[in-house]
Amino acid sequence: MSDLGGMLRSMAGRYPRDPVLVEVPTNAVPGGPWSATSVEAFTGCPLKYWWSKVEKWETPSTLPLVVGRAVHNALEMLLALAPDERTREAGGPLLETALDAELALVADTSFHIGIDPEAVREAARTAFDAYFDTEIPADIDVVGLEREVTTDIAGLPFRGFIDRIALADAGLRVTDYKTGQAKPRYWWGYWRQQLLYAQALTAAGEPIAEVELLFLTSPRAVTRPVYEAATSRAVHDLERANEERASMAEAARWEARPSPLCGWCDFRAVCPTQARTAPAPGSQASDEALVRAGLRKREP
Numbered sequence: 344m345s346d347l348g349g350m351l352r353s354m355a356g357r358y359p360r361d362p363v364l365v366e367v368p369t370n371a372v373p374g375g376p377w378s379a380t381s382v383e384a385f386t387g388c389p390l391k392y393w394w395s396k397v398e399k400w401e402t403p404s405t406l407p408l409v410v411g412r413a414v415h416n417a418l419e420m421l422l423a424l425a426p427d428e429r430t431r432e433a434g435g436p437l438l439e440t441a442l443d444a445e446l447a448l449v450a451d452t453s454f455h456i457g458i459d460p461e462a463v464r465e466a467a468r469t470a471f472d473a474y475f476d477t478e479i480p481a482d483i484d485v486v487g488l489e490r491e492v493t494t495d496i497a498g499l500p501f502r503g504f505i506d507r508i509a510l511a512d513a514g515l516r517v518t519d520y521k522t523g524q525a526k527p528r529y530w531w532g533y534w535r536q537q538l539l540y541a542q543a544l545t546a547a548g549e550p551i552a553e554v555e556l557l558f559l560t561s562p563r564a565v566t567r568p569v570y571e572a573a574t575s576r577a578v579h580d581l582e583r584a585n586e587e588r589a590s591m592a593e594a595a596r597w598e599a600r601p602s603p604l605c606g607w608c609d610f611r612a613v614c615p616t617q618a619r620t621a622p623a624p625g626s627q628a629s630d631e632a633l634v635r636a637g638l639r640k641r642e643p
């Protein structure tokens with residue numbers, strides 16, 4: 344009894360971190376190729392991935408998602424211009440066009456969470472303006488924008504959409520725009536995504552020399568060379584995710600991996616690691632709770 348406080352503290356310290364195997368009602372695995380984002384999603388939390396990719400629960404649009412899409416689209420239009428036309432003045436109307444399109448999509452559906460159009464515009468304008476402090480757009484020797492690549496990596500089908508491919512001094516460079524805050528804790532995840540794109544393009548006959556991240560909230564560009572050890576590690580992560588996914592699906596037990604990101608997880612209300620009385624995943628009670636939480640299932 345005297346050590347009850349210590350025991351509870353110890354449990355509280357362990358509970359949010361230890362992975363937990365959670366039973367699900369099917370052996371299904373998602374069809375289709377892997378992508379860099381699905382490797383991130385699976386590695387972050389397989390149970391969340393199961394809800395999203397196997398059960399096909401869709402989460403509502405949020406302000407950061409709408410801002411991200413508008414800024415990406417505006418940058419695509421800007422970089423498609425002739426180099427000497429890629430100015431802040433030319434970019435402004437492009438961003439407004441992209442914002443109008445994204446906000447019209449949001450207005451057409453009630454499937455979003457508290458999106459204030461003016462807040463979206465302000466955040467997007469700030470990020471887009473910051474872009475011009477990360478690089479000189481006229482200097483970018485564009486090879487491809489929003490390029491889709493479909494190939495096999497280590498024998499596994501892979502598909503990616505790459506923000507930008509450009510010719511730099513060292514050779515071809517893949518660039519990804521980030522409109523969210525840079526989180527050092529997830530640094531390897533950022534690079535893994537870019538290295539998988541580099542590997543996919545190299546496999547498709549376009550050898551990539553560098554990968555780059557452009558952070559638009561705290562404007563800075565970070566570039567890394569593509570080298571064998573880093574690429575092998577990224578490919579190994581993809582292979583491991585594929586093996587783990589296959590064995591979890593076969594056992595119909597998917598691992599929940601609690602982390603600080605649980606605080607932002609759309610499935611928190613029905614996750615057994617967050618609520619001891621959570622209904623079984625895939626049960627009617629769980630599905631009804633997800634609907635009450637504002638999620639919906641994608642059409643088959």
Ligand code: SF4
Nearest residue numbers: 388391601605608614
């Ligand atoms: S709340 Fe945490 S552990 Fe549960 S599904 Fe979401 S990310 Fe995974």
